[in-house]
Amino acid sequence: MLFGVKARAEPLRYPDAPRSELVDDYFGTKVADPYRWLEDVDAPQTRAWVAAENALSLPYLAALPERTGLHKRLEQLWNYERFDLPQKRAGKYFFGRNDGLQNQSVLYVQDSADARPRLLLDPNLLSDDGTVALTDYQPSPDGSLLAYATAAAGSDWNVLRVRRVADGVDTGDVLTRVKFSGIAWTRDGKGFFYSRYPAAPPGDGDATFDALANQKLFYHRLGDAQADDPLIAEMPTQPRWLWAGEVTDDGRYLVVSVSPDSGEQNAVWIKDLGGAETPKLDAPFIKLIDNFNADYQLLGNRGSTLYFRTNLDAERGRIVAIDPAKPQPANWRTVVGQQPDTLQSALFAGDEIIALTMHDATSRLQRYTPDGKPLGEIVLPGTGSIPDLSVGGVQLSGHAGDPELFYGYTSFNQPLTPYVYTLDKSSARPFRTVTLSFDPDDYVTEAVFCRSKDGTRIPLFISYRKGTKRNGSNPTMLHAYGGFNIAKMPEFSVPALAWMEGGxxxxxxxxxxxxxYGRLWHEAGTLTRKQxxxxxxxxxxxYLIREQWTAPAHLAIRGRSNGGLLIGAEINQHPELFAAALPAVGVMDMLRYQKFTIGSSWAGDYGTSDSASGFRTLYAYSPYHNIRPGTAYPAVLVTTADHDDRVVPGHSFKYAAALQAATSSDGVATGKPVLIRIDANAGHGGGKPIGKLIDEEADKLAFALHFTR
Known part of the structure; x- marks a missing residue:
């Protein structure tokens, strides 16, 4: 039997966490913040608390009888050859490959369709413990150079370098202070656009957790010192704005997305670079769209006409063509109008527009002529999704004039498989075949709907091993996210497979x-509508309880980041519904989140406590502030990392300390503890080594299973 029996519950003694008398006044409401001191992650008192918490949680988790079998099985299931989505440039194919248990995937290049792949960049050689990750890469237009980004210890801070493709040797270009940046080569291959933040103040020391402001767009000419990079765009009066540059395939236009925060509204500025010759960096900007009224994503251009996916006057999205000489919306031409399904993204490939759409949270691919005439659907292998799981967050890869389109397909029982679709032959084949150590046909996914409190229909996917009975006693894991315009669609997860495999x-x-379901669906879960x-x-x-899939005594819940906030709020509002909860790297203090690193950019989804109305909304559900002493909480395993510079670990530290002081469920009789697992030399999750992932997931699954069986 894979999983063991429950161990005897023991009373726990939590580490000492002194409560301060600190109280803030928010518009006449006094709000205590007794664990504010835990925000200072480098203070000796915080470090001592972290060490004490890990000294409690790690041995506890290691001793769970379910953990040994789960850890072994996770290693076996993760040990399969897998591939990232390829990028093609000038006949060369660039793609990531992991042989199974490599901490980081290795980047290969294939010089032609028939050539043997050769190693180009192995991130595993960049650190002793596998914690330096390749976070993005872009080949130059002629395929001779590779600009690439790496990050250490899970940080969002990146370092950009350039490597020659022919011999795998770096050029010596090194760019720092880079975070939340793209890489956009000019057509001549002599440089690229990127975004960076100002240098850290003198004496700042470790800048990992610096508040972020004044990002700017620069151009780096190969061989130049970073200090000499020309400034392309900034807005000193708007220090929170974010800048992202793209260059059209023909090299003519620089297209800059200007975002006030991490929401879906952006402005668009363009610069005519003049084509394949030396780019005209000093050409004036044309403010093509100079307000933040909708979302605009570039497809590309045909001559002087630019094509965008937008949700302006189309909540589920449409494709429009814009002439920069006549940029007023009245002059826009709708190429593909709004459809019943939500338009996620689109690009030019070959001589077509390829549109990625969502139908009830599953993917579809549609083909159109450049004038918007439907050409039919690219049929996917099943009811799954085309995710942005590859390095750089690419969902589709292709270029105008090249008939090969690349996409990755996944589902709950199918790991990501990259496909190449030849448009002029209307044929698809796997770019690489993924060999599995399990039979996908052993697993079933049901796509159902449940009704929310106000009657809204909510998609729900239920996956299980064949033969599982609806008897109300199945250990069940419920996962969700619910924010930032991010869809939760079917995708493969080794931990989910291990959970299902064990029944x-x-x-x-x-x-x-x-x-x-588009813009209104997103907005319905933001600001005053977050409830x-x-x-x-x-x-x-x-629904899962009513339909006899499980019962409260057997139901675990998990979510990370904004999903960690979701889990924290849920166990405050409905502690009786759940047996175990796994909030990971969660946004737990909603009154102060905007004060750290990139937090201020989340205001589009959350609002802030800087206004009276924003305070009232956030205070009503903030996980940290709504913990009720004496409540019988589920068993809770909080997870975070000491280098998380996106959702700073102070969120989880304060939340865990408060919950440990409040819960009434951790005695001998019920034995439902509140633990926090704090990973060292790790961040928000991106680029985490496979070894660390396996250790963490074995702990999480063993904990959840222990309290749901």
Whole structure:
């Protein structure tokens, strides 16, 4: 039997966490913040608390009888050859490959369709413990150079370098202070656009957790010192704005997306670079779209006409053509109008427009002529998704004039498989075949709907091993996110497979706040409407219980980042519904989140406590502030990392300390502890070594299973 029996519950003694008398006054409301001291992650008192918490949680987790079998099985299931989505430039194919248990995937290049792949960049050689990750790469237009980004210890801070493709040797170009940046080569291959933040103040020391402001767009000419890079765009009066540059395939236009925050609204500025000759960096900007009224994503251009996916006057998205000489919306031409399905993204490939759409949280691919005439659908292998799981977050890869389109397909029982679709032959084949150590046909996914508190229909995927009975006693894991216009769609997860293999049910809900049904669906889970997200999740849990998949004594829930916030809010609002909870790297203090690193950019989804109305909304659900002493909380395993510079670890530190002081469920009789697992030399999750992932997931699954069987 894979999983063991429950061990005897023991009383726990939590580390000392002194409560201060600190109280803030928010518009006449006094709010205590007794664990503010835990925000200073480098203070000796905080470090001592972290060490004490790990000294409690790590031995506890290691002793769980379920953990040994789970860890071994996770290693076996993760040990399969897998590939990232390829990028093609000038006949060369660039792609990531992992032989199974490599901490980081290795980048290969294939000089032609028939050539043998050769190693180009191995991130595993950049650190002793596998914690330096390749986070992005872009080949130059002629395929001779590779600009690439690496990050250490899970940080969002990146370093950009350039490597010659022919011999795998770096050129010596090194760019720092880079975070949340793209890489956009000019057509001549002599440089690229990127975004960076100002240098850290003198004496700042470790800048990992610096508050972020004044990002700017620069151009780096190969061989020049970074200090000499020309400034391309900035807005000193708007220090929170974010800048992202793209260059059209023909090299003519620099297209800059200007975002006030991490929301879906952006402006678009363009610069005519003049084509393949030396780019005209000093050409004036044309403010093609100079307001933040909608979302605009570049497809590319045909001559002087630019094509964008937008949700302006089309909540589910449409494709428009814009002439820079006549940029007023009245002159825009709708190429592909709004459809019943949500338009996620689109690009030019060959002589076609390829549109990626969502139908009830599953992917579809549609083909159109450049004038918008439908050419039919590219049929996918099943009911799954085309995710942005590859390095750089690419979902589709292709170029105008090249008939090969690349996409990756995944589902709950199918790991990401890259496909190449030849447009002029209307044929698809796997770019690489993924060999599995399990039979996908052993697993079933049901796509159902539940009704939220206000009657809204919520997609819910329920996956399980064949033969699982609806008897109300299945250990069940419910997962969701619900925010930032991010859709939760079917995708493969080794931990989910291990959970199902052991007899568990794995459920995933697509909540409001995501992008599943367009702009209004997203907005329905933001700001004053954020409670809808929690109600949607509660409805999914109640559906699983009502339909006899599980019961409260057997139901675990998990979510990370914004999803960690979701889990924290849920166990405050409905502690009786769940047996175990796994909030990971969560945004837990909603009154102060905007004060750290990139937090201020989340205001589009959350609002802030800087206004009276924003304070009232956030205070009503903030996980840290709504913990109720004496409540019988589920067993909770909080996870975070000491180098998380996106959702700073102070969120989880304060939340865990408060919950440990409040819960009434951790005695001998009930034995439901509150633990926090704090990973060292790790960040928000991106680029985490496989070894660390396996250790963490073995702890999480063993903990959840222990309290749901």
């Amino acid at each position: 568990g049910v794995y459920a995933q809900a697509s909540l409001r706040g995501g992008s599943e 809808n997200v929690f109600d949607d999740f509660t409805a999914a849990a109640q």
